[in-house]
Amino acid sequence: MTKKIFIVDDSATMLMSVKGTLQMAGFDVETAVDGQDALEKLEAGLKPDLIITDVNMPRMTGLELIQRVKALPAFRFTPILTLTTESQAAKRDEGKRLGATGWLVKPVLGPDLIKVIKQVLPGA
């Protein structure tokens, strides 16, 4: 069964490029433009196998999104990767504490991204 990946990023070009990369690799892809948009889509019934989120976004940051998503029983075990320019240790530690599955610092090349996804989504 095709795995569904939910990408959250406020940069239109990032959304387009990551979406294109993942679709070419055979994944179903949904997108949101910030944390608030993502949370609304999840609460409306979207059920992704994996969430990939940026950290620095307007309205709701990626870290707040992780915290809110992990508090929802339906998504408690859904893996969440961050894909961000944020490379400071304190933010990374906070992400880990809030329940992020991994931390990827942009730029990450397509094949490397796919490799990480396959590690966190066995059978993908």
Added chain:
Amino acid sequence: MENKASFITDETVESARLIRGMAVLQAELDSLPTYLSVLNEQLSGSLQTVESGVVSVIERINALHAVSQHQLDRISALGENDATQIAREGNAEMVNLLSEALGSIQFQDVVRQRVGHVQAAILELGSHFLALREQILLGEDSGQLPLKERLNRHLEQYVMTDQLKAHLHVAGEELAPDGDLPPIELF
């Protein structure tokens, strides 16, 4: 008496120099915000051009992939044989190349954020110079933040280790070794 006259003459000449100097300083201070504003507009224009170029490239890549997939589906429909296998391998190779190209586009997003930070700093510097001008020429304390405090605020806003490193290096400091973390980490 002669000495006093000479002293007054010297003072007058010096005052005239100072006034001319102040006029030059005023002109420079007046023009600085304009220079910075023009620079900011140029940066915005360049960013927009890059952004629209990138969007166009992504659209072309996605379209190319769609065409390739369609062709592969047509070949596959003819039945499995050596030619089908060759086409499948060729398609996989192309998908890999396109995927790499799309991944590279993330560099643009990194640059966009870096330039965005520079833009914000330029605008801030412009307003700082305006305040400085008022303070020097009118003797009014504009209540602006000292430049050092402004720089420290920028330091807090950096999100990339490279930015931090560059800022600290210029200030004669170095980033602590634990600031270097792997770009990909699974917890």
